[in-house]
Amino acid sequence: MRFILSFFLIFTFACTAAHSSKSNKAFFSLKIKGLSVGTLSFLGTNENNNYEISGELKSGGVFKFINKQRYKATVTGTSVNNNFKPVIYNEFRNKKGKKSSAKLAYKNGIPQIREYDPPRQIKEGSINPDTQGGTVDPLTALYLTLRDNYSLKPCQLELEVFDGKRKSQVRLFPELKKRGDLIMCIGEYKRVAGFSKKDMEEKIRFPFNIFYQKTNEHTYYVKKLIIETVYGTAILTRKAR
Numbered sequence: 001m002r003f004i005l006s007f008f009l010i011f012t013f014a015c016t017a018a019h020s021s022k023s024n025k026a027f028f029s030l031k032i033k034g035l036s037v038g039t040l041s042f043l044g045t046n047e048n049n050n051y052e053i054s055g056e057l058k059s060g061g062v063f064k065f066i067n068k069q070r071y072k073a074t075v076t077g078t079s080v081n082n083n084f085k086p087v088i089y090n091e092f093r094n095k096k097g098k099k100s101s102a103k104l105a106y107k108n109g110i111p112q113i114r115e116y117d118p119p120r121q122i123k124e125g126s127i128n129p130d131t132q133g134g135t136v137d138p139l140t141a142l143y144l145t146l147r148d149n150y151s152l153k154p155c156q157l158e159l160e161v162f163d164g165k166r167k168s169q170v171r172l173f174p175e176l177k178k179r180g181d182l183i184m185c186i187g188e189y190k191r192v193a194g195f196s197k198k199d200m201e202e203k204i205r206f207p208f209n210i211f212y213q214k215t216n217e218h219t220y221y222v223k224k225l226i227i228e229t230v231y232g233t234a235i236l237t238r239k240a241r
Contacts, residue, residue: 027239029060033232036061038069040236044143051084052076053139070094075139077106084144085109089137091163102164109133113164120165127167127194135162145170145187146210149220154212155185166194172210182223183212189227203230 028040042055058070071093077086089104103115110133113120120126136144141161157172169190177184189206191199208227212220225236 028236029239030234030236032229032234044147046079049078049080050076051079051143053143055139055142068096073139075137077140084136084140086137086140089139091138104129104137104164111135111137111162111164116164125193127162127165129162129164132160132162132167135160135167137161138163141170145172146222146225148222149212150218154183154220157187160192167192179211181213183214183220185210185212 026040026042029036030038030040038057038059038061040055040057042053044053045051052075054072054074056070056072059068071091073089073091075086075089077084077088079085086104086106088106089102091102093100101115101117102113104111105114106112111129113129136159138161141159144159145157153174155172155176156174157170159170161168161170169192170187171190172185172187175186177186187208187210189208191204206227206229208225210225211223213223215221223238227234
């Protein structure tokens, strides 16, 4: 679950695109090797060039008893011409009773750490937030990566992500592939800096596939995401509630 939370908290949330003043909800199940390990739910809104997202990821199935974890996050920001810029990002984690929290505020696109509890340990290899201008927070990255896509080119995306401690990269490659009645995009999640030596030696690059259901000429509805992890195949599947 450690890797799954690390990956999904920094990258693979998913959400529906929010247009006009509408609110959008989504619910996903997460499985590894066919076993249920958690659920993801969130709400996103986008109105008058401002966006707001809240999300929750929590362990389930067998992991609910042996490795109980929960993550909640919110972000507010601006969106002009599909250019999303976070303003305030908050997160809360509870890992087997050990609680932690973080708050990032952005000034001129540069993240400022307003809270990090327990405090960040500054050591060799630690990232200076002042050097992370232009990055986005994890929840904004997730929104942009897996939202329902209303685009002529849905597989084009490159994001630099910073969570106050770790930097990662998310990319989608500009090529659509047919998979039965679904459309598939190929992507990659990459650990860049701020991760432990163990994490970096374990694996840096994580290829993944996103599957869309095309609902009309330029609308792609996210159905699932599949990624090969160090623990086996992980599948995030959208569910009705």
